[in-house]
Amino acid sequence: MIVIYHQNNKVVEVVQERAQLSFSSTNVLNVLLEIAQANPNQLLLWCDYDLKTNLNFPQIQNIFHHKKIMASYNPYLNSLLSGAIGYVEESPFIKINKKVTYPTWQMSSCAGGIYASVLLDVKNLIPAKGNFEYFLHSIAKLAMENGLFCYSEPLLLNGDFDKVQIKKNNTFVLFQFVKQHYKMRWVFLLFLNLFLYERKVTILPLISSLFYSRRNINKEILSTIEVCSSKNIAETENIDIIIPTIGRKEFLYDILKDFSLQTHLPAKIIIVEQNTNLKSVSELDYVQDEFWPFEIKHIFTHQAGACNARNLAMAETTNEWVFMADDDIRIDISFLKEAFIQIRKFGLEEITFGCYEREYDFNKKYLNEIQWETFGSGCSIVKRKFLKGIQYRKGFEFGYAEDTDFGMQLRNTGIDIVYIPKPEILHLKAPIGGFRTQPVLEWQDDLIQPKPSPTVMLYKILNLSKEEMNGYKTTLFIKFYKLQSIKNPIRYFSNFKKQWKQSLYWANQLKNRA
The missing domain is CATH 3.90.550.10 (Spore Coat Polysaccharide Biosynthesis Protein SpsA; Chain A)
Known part of the structure; x- marks a missing residue:
């Protein structure tokens, strides 16, 4: 493995098995690609120089047990993208549990790693310029959908971290990321949600993002990389059904x-x-x-x-x-x-x-x-x-x-x-499928019917961030309008609020049984 130590977006040293390697630039991205080109079969690690003594070398092979793994760990509270990314994406990959190995495309420059072969496969499709952490986010977001396994991995670092990351989230970067990695409509929905729920008017970031093109990668981009885990995962292979x-x-x-x-x-x-x-x-x-x-x-x-x-x-x-x-x-x-x-x-x-x-x-x-x-x-x-x-x-x-x-x-x-x-x-989807017994739902006779279904709402209040929840509320409001009978926008808005409130009520009742 090769470790690139960086500080303030500049490379400080590159180490391979305690030997210092030379590098021709101080730019982290340039050095990362330079090292990858020269060592296509190596695992490449990066680490903030301030965390050098915390890098947990005994766990590295267990973490990167096959070549299609990308992992990093951010020990601080905030990262490159604010929680507002939840207005755009509702998925398990947004609200990260930092106490365990957790799947996410939100990568960190604090400490992490990727195999050089993966980096070389995507380098021509994702421009290696600008912010290092943005580049890591972009690789993970695009390649995770095509077979790259991406994780927040606390085992990368030893020690306790209780201080807040000092860098401030940049709204321009957030809008740029959304424009480059999601469909166009999400840029405008992000703008709308920031105004509705945070009273922020982000006109300049919105306009700025429109000058960026969406990024895409070939779905078969990683198909030539062989996977063979070094993990001893199964002792007996005995299985219950x-x-x-x-x-x-x-x-x-x-x-x-x-x-x-x-x-x-x-x-x-x-x-x-x-x-x-x-x-x-x-x-x-x-x-x-x-x-x-x-x-x-x-x-x-x-x-x-x-x-x-x-x-x-x-x-x-x-x-x-x-x-x-x-x-x-x-x-x-x-x-x-x-x-x-x-x-x-x-x-x-x-x-x-x-x-x-x-x-x-x-x-x-x-x-x-x-x-x-x-x-x-x-x-x-x-x-x-x-x-x-x-x-x-x-x-x-x-x-x-x-x-x-x-x-x-x-x-x-x-x-x-x-x-x-x-x-x-x-x-087979047997014709006698479904619930097969018709349960009497507690809310089915309510004058105001809950929207969404209380069990769907239960899932969301148990598992989503507040931004994901609010983003879902906005999209549900927009999508449901054409499906219901009330066409007066003011009456619809009033009724929707009542239905949402009713759904929250029943979801909280169900939560007590969960």
Whole structure:
């Protein structure tokens, strides 16, 4: 590895295995690219000279365990872009948990690293000029969507940091970044949100940003870089399968047969069968009547709800890995074997698979491995030790966003949610799907109907920054206008505020159950 120490945007020294390397410029970007060109297979680190003694060398190989990883750490409170970036992007990558390894494109110049091969692949597409930290943000933002794994990594530095970063956020830089990395409309929405929620009139930054062109990179830009993680991620590869089911006897049988034919057999399958009829008994006679090459734990309950069912099933898991499955999916016989190949290849502790209907448009599929914004409750494998202490929150029962919230809980334990396109899962979307029982929602008879759905609002108040929340409110207001019957803008605005308030009320009621 090669370390570039910088101070006040100028290179102070470059070190490789305690030996000093020469460099022809004091500009950090120029030196970084110069070193990369001369050492295309090396890991390149950068570090603020004031943090030199804090750089945690024993953890470097564990952090950068394959070549498509970019990581940095900002120990201070603020960074290049202010929290106002949340007005533009609502995603898990905005509100960073600095206590754990956390996926984000928001990179820091304080300490970080990237493999030279990645840098060389993108250098001709992202101009190496201007602010060093802006350049790092730009690489991560564009390449993260195309297979680069980007993290805020506290293990990069030792020590406690309680002082506030002295640099001031620059509104011109914020608008420039939005213009270069998002669609044009977000520049104007940023301007609007800053005025609505912060009473800032940012006309000059808005005008200035219009002179910049949007940046793009080729989706296949990193395809030639081989990934082979050095992490010893799986000890036994023993796996439990959890399947909640209700009224899908035939579909469940088919997926059990698929599991029984696997070249890598599961150790145990936990089925949670639900039927709200208090006089009902299990209809899954084949669980006992047929031979299965794995243990089956069958739980029958009169309480409906996917959140409850998955929590019951997770409590019964005992093996190293857990596959969260649905009862209406189909898989090839080599699915679990190929899944563990991918887990070892990328050094993953969670993996979410492509799960598509048979006629799904292939062009709409994600073709690259990416850090995913959500989580698939019916198509994901997770290392069991990270499931301890987290559950599907009861407040989401019979609503939406429970899986997205579960993914956020995993991220906040330090686990990344990674989508892998292969092997695929076929989702049959059984016609008796959905909730299959019609729950009586507590707000369904309210005179003022909540907007958005209280469970969606619950997810947002639990996981979003205030800027993301306000940005969502603005876009919802704009999008919903053409879908509702009130066309008078003043009446619509008044009604929207009431609906939003009602949604907040119910979300907070649900939060107490979460």
